[in-house]
Amino acid sequence: MVAAAAPASAAAIVERSRGNYECTIDPGDIPGLPGFDLANSTVAIAPGGVLNVTCTGSLPEGLSVPETFAGDVLCHGDSPVVTIGHIVATKSGQVISVCQARIDPFAGS
DSSP states (O other), X not given: OOOOOOOTTSOOXXXXXXXXXXXXEOTTSSTTOOOEEEEEEEEEEOTTSEEEEEEEEEXXXXXXXXXXXXXXXXXXXXXXXXXXXXXXXXXXXXXXXXXXXXXXXXXXX
């Protein structure tokens, strides 16, 4: 996950990335599966200082889930703050992980 700062009065800032391996699923986030990277990310910083990180991708070749799994995931980034996010892995092998955190809009000012 990525941490950043934006002035509270600024418009939303959105960054999309493909092939960016900063989105990592830890071992056990999806029960029974090892850790792996997700290839796509969207990072949005809302004017009020809310950071939204959405990571999407596929299960690695040879891995699968017997049924769609949805659960909580720990979200951590550059700061020591850890939040709870949500992860979904489908039978077809698609994965999405969504994390949200409040950031200090005045950090780095």
